Amino acid sequence: MIRTRIAPSPTGNLHIGTARTALFNYLFAKKMGGRFIVRIEDTDIERSNKKFEKNIIEGLKWLGMGEDEGPLVGGDYGPYRQSERTKTYKPYIEKLLSESKAFYCFHSEKELAEEKENLMKSKKHPVHLCEYRNISLEEANILREAKNDYIIRFKNHVGRKITFNDLVRKDLSFDSDLIGDFSIAKRIDVPLYNFAVVVDDEIMEISHVIRGEDHISNTPKQLLLIEALGFKKPTYAHLPLILGSDRSKLSKRHGATSVDEYKDLGYLSESLFNFMALLGWNPGDDREILSKEELIESFSMEKVQKSGAIFDLNKLDWMNGEYIRRKSIAELAKLSQPFLKVKSKKYLEKILELEQSRIKKLSELPEKVDYFFKEPSADKDLLRWKNMTDEEIKSSIKKLLELLKENKEQDIKIIEKVFLEEAGKMGDRGRLLWPLRSALSGKKASAGPFEIISILGVEQSIKRLENALQSI
């Protein structure tokens, strides 16, 4: 059974990078008929926050990645929060300690920091080979009472090569000397990340560890622990990172980095899902717009890119526009609720019909359609088409009013026909139609005048034209 997991730490909102990692875990698991698991890494109780945990899991769900197991939905391998698993880890730490595969280290943080600094100064790889690595447990117990400051480290072998096969990067190899005696637990019941993951992955029977390439250097440590504990090795896949416009790891200074922010900006979950999938992966053909099902169907690790990909807002905007245009008006109306408060559903839908092809994100809506809710302020220069004189504008509007009043009771199709005929007589249709549209919308850019009239109604349109006339 293929089992993949995402392990967010609940110290902030759902980050785009985390979401993308989750996405690849999800696609892979679903493609292989496996299970997608959410495990919360909240070792450091102070930093963690239930609110963030909920937000992260809901964010994943919003994107379409419902978890098969996790802290909120449960499962047979729980608990799914690291903070609730301290009892699970303890025996494994004790085991390593009693087998002399781990030891107590009594160096202070200050000493360690100095050691590292000196090593780097002398151009050496910063690595801690601890002097306490061979002391007996008895000695350690005595020292522990004397100093209460200690940490548990893994006793690393020297001169070994650690190799593993990565699904994305093929053979990777690391020198054990450069890893040193790395830390595995703060105290006997407080494991550190590298230790906790290894134990959890074993117990939760995680078959594939799919994560960002920033974890590559953690892998040899975890492999060492797996070996020492006699665990089963999962298969690894390290994904290329998502980069900001300057090619460094995507972070706050690059702008919006959380899924929430994109949601609030009016991006649809489908476009974000689709877009992230195409960052560092392709389906092997020219398709760009793919549904979740198609993405799952065509997913394969072999197609995952090795180099990082810039998060290009331009393309996201385009894709979001594509998705907006593919929505039914009813769906779009529902999605627009948070952005546009309109009491009448019918009215909202009519407006959306006009804007569907004009917006790239839902947040553009309020500004684009405000004229449907309040009369525009009159501005004579806005009414001017090319180099019409004030008098010409005036006579155009008078003509418009006249025609509109005459055809008050007519269907909009008829009105349009009449107006177009009249505009045709003027040679340049803009001389009649531009003042019409701009008087109705109060904007340089908007939907067409007849579409607007059909929504506003003839009475309101006459009123706006009269207002416009006043301003000249």
Add this chain to the structure above:
RNA sequence: GGUCCUAUCGUCUAAUGGUUAGGACGGCUUUCUUUCAAGAAGCAAACCCGGGUUCGAUUCCCGGUAGGACCGCCA
């Protein structure tokens, strides 16, 4: 500083030991058009550098260069 990773249009990417190096976004042009979009048509735009292997390298190998990630008693 050390280790590891990576390298095709501005961006996301495809393909290939011999191609006019393909697609998409963005840009530009044209078209449609009262405006803005959307639509249609088109244009410009890339194989990091050097050496080797080879009849032939963008492709394979080596070196350089550049960029990135990591180097916690965070995860």
